[in-house]
Amino acid sequence: MAHIRHGIRGIALLAVCAGLAAPAAGAGTLTVSVGGVKPDGPIPREFAFCARARQGHVTFAGNRNPAISWSGAPAGTKSYAIIVVDPDVPSVFTDANVEGKVLPATLKRMDFYHWVLVDIASGTTALPAGADSNGITPRGKKAGPAKFGVRGINDYTKGFAGDPKMEGDYGGYDGPCPPWNDEIVHHYHFAVYALDVAKLDLPGKFTGPEALKAMTGHIVAQGEVIGLYATNPDVAAKWGIP
Numbered sequence: 001m002a003h004i005r006h007g008i009r010g011i012a013l014l015a016v017c018a019g020l021a022a023p024a025a026g027a028g029t030l031t032v033s034v035g036g037v038k039p040d041g042p043i044p045r046e047f048a049f050c051a052r053a054r055q056g057h058v059t060f061a062g063n064r065n066p067a068i069s070w071s072g073a074p075a076g077t078k079s080y081a082i083i084v085v086d087p088d089v090p091s092v093f094t095d096a097n098v099e100g101k102v103l104p105a106t107l108k109r110m111d112f113y114h115w116v117l118v119d120i121a122s123g124t125t126a127l128p129a130g131a132d133s134n135g136i137t138p139r140g141k142k143a144g145p146a147k148f149g150v151r152g153i154n155d156y157t158k159g160f161a162g163d164p165k166m167e168g169d170y171g172g173y174d175g176p177c178p179p180w181n182d183e184i185v186h187h188y189h190f191a192v193y194a195l196d197v198a199k200l201d202l203p204g205k206f207t208g209p210e211a212l213k214a215m216t217g218h219i220v221a222q223g224e225v226i227g228l229y230a231t232n233p234d235v236a237a238k239w240g241i242p
Contacts, residue, residue, distance in 0.1 A: 028074050030223030034190050035067030035129055042241040043176060043188060043227040050177035057180040058231050065133045065173040069126035073194040074220050078122050081193045081215060083208055084115035088186040096179040103182040113208030115173040116152030119199050124148060132172045139168030144204045152206045169205060176229040185239050191224040
């Protein structure tokens, strides 16, 4: 699993601090549900990119997108977007996944984008599990038009840069894989945005921050569910993460 040990070590250094999109004045609230994930509850390993291993520290996991649904969009909604971001990625990643080292809770953290999907038709209010990712795809899934919308690229694109077995453009959803020596649990924001435009007209390889920037001034409602994940055995046990 060298590509997990070494490729994932570089991910946080390249993550972009962007936060979540600000809603327009008077924007409403969407009710969002994520299958298998209760608010502030653990994310099942079938939805993660990596998980704790019986031997060694981590291994590949199911990497399926969870089912996600939403309701409560106001009249005039013309499209939806889904953004999943982990704001707990260490900003200093030198000691990540290194034997004998610990990533302390005091480290400054930054955003890492796991799912970027825009231009979802206004008549769509749910995506089934596995619709946008149904396993590990070395070198990534294709960005651009997909069955349920238009995929941007997530931050595994930069995280695996230079890895001969894994580098590529990672479109759509790829799940959690936090460092196994991180002292904190990671929070994954599954956010859905209702927009007053049918298309954001973004280029083929747009990122999470670029999608959020394009949404500015067009958000008429939004909502999210936060799920928790960790591969550090002590942290996982504390939070009931399988």
